[in-house]
Amino acid sequence: GNSVTQMEGPVTLSEEAFLTINCTYTATGYPSLFWYVQYPGEGLQLLLKATKADDKGSNKGFEATYRKETTSFHLEKGSVQVSDSAVYFCALQGGVTGGGNKLTFGTGTQLKVEL
């Protein structure tokens, strides 16, 4: 079945540092890929998406490119802020074995940004 692997956290960065959170996936077919962010005490917010190979999703300075050849969807941001501190989830939906196209999530990566 589908699966998502993302880097372990927590990741601690200084403000204005460059961020990369790695995400790789296993799926047959052509799933859609997503990054969600969760702030303490809240649900998941959709951060960005990409629905086909080589698509680049972007939002609020975050970017991720759908790389089918490496089955990856790494999240990047050029300059993080304290307000970016949260847990980030990589997820996929669909593909041939999508099982009814539910979301399959990675384990989440906690990001802490310090002044």
Next chain:
Amino acid sequence: KAGVTQTPRYLIKTRGQQVTLSCSPISGHRSVSWYQQTPGQGLQFLFEYFSETQRNKGNFPGRFSGRQFSNSRSEMNVSTLELGDSALYLCASRQGIGDNQPQHFGDGTRLSIL
């Protein structure tokens, strides 16, 4: 546009009781899915409803059930509660059921079992 609304936000129950959680999707969204989030198991899919029909079900015991009404609102029920059912239950809605349609989440209901 209002987001996904889940009620109640917090619930405390005891073992053996049952509980019903409610979810109102974004206006115009016809698909509603439920997920369970725990520190140990992460985010796990429970079920999805579309046009009042269950389309897909995750690997949870029959104590977990749901339904969807004609206005797309959904409820989830858990019977004979166990300590391990303590979790954040998240509802998500989307307009249709295509792979490329993102799901939008509510803030969840935090269920604690004593």
